[in-house]
Amino acid sequence: MNVDARRERFASIAPVVIDAVRRYLARRTDPATADDVLSETLLVCWRRRDVMPAEHLPWAYGIARHCLANAERGRRRQARLAARIAVLDPPPQAIDGPAPADDELAVALRAMRAEDAELLRLWAWEDLSPAQIAVVLGVSVNAATIRLHRAKQRLRKLLAPAGHEDSTEGSRP
Template sequence: MNSDDRRARFEALAPAVIEAVRRYLARRTDPATADDVLSETLLVCWRRLDEMPAEHLPWAYGVARLCLANAERAQRRQARLTARISAFLTPGPPPPGDAGVTTAMAALRGEDAEILRLWAWEDLAPARIAAVLGVTANAASIRLHRAKQKLRDELRKTGAVAGHEESTEGRRP
């Protein structure tokens, strides 16, 4: 199939797919996620147009279902990342919302944010982080320790609670 035929086929079936998949997703998730998943579904449909059967709608629903599952996994990973970082930084249950952690993470250098994500989100120990980064386990441990400290500092700047700020042990009132 040449590119003009391919484009014509996609343009012919896209309106029906878009509306049906949009309704399908609207019943299953929030509007922002639905829009993202719809875009991803259409991209997969375009890439795999030659594999799309004549009964394209059930196939497109299947693609949307898998794309939605991927988006939900990503949201759960983000929530785990926020909870893990919050738990590390604050005693007790994590605070409601993640705006402070998100702001603090955004203020970090890319390398520091990445090592924290590998630790918190991907649940990697320093030895495995070392393999990802191509450094020694000792270097990864040091970088992780420094990144955690930088995150604490950023949280202090934003006014978010950063765990045990300061020990009062041995001090007189």
């Protein structure tokens, strides 16, 4: 494939990738980080356009996932540095505002293991199949299917009203 053909192929799929990855990142981080990670993701996609598979969106989600992880590690390093500096030169006290209201699902997702919450987000928010989730996470389709099933069970338990028995879904009266 010549240079022009590769460039045209990338230009034809870029709008779909940009929109989908932007939504993916917006649900996982703040707007500024999302913009930075989107830029980094597109750069990696451009550099690796020769190895881009036919099903490019899950592949791009996988790249975005890794870029976001790198950005989060950088944010944690900055926070640790700021904490060390704050010990040496404490900032003036800030007035705390009201805590944001959380819905039951957001609370349950935060209570879950990060890996389980990410599986559920990929499935529900990004509307990916287990096969596509496997591409994003770099695991087998079987592993993605099993992990997704278990994550759904854990979420169901967290969302179950207190004092209720297990779901009677699928049972007859």
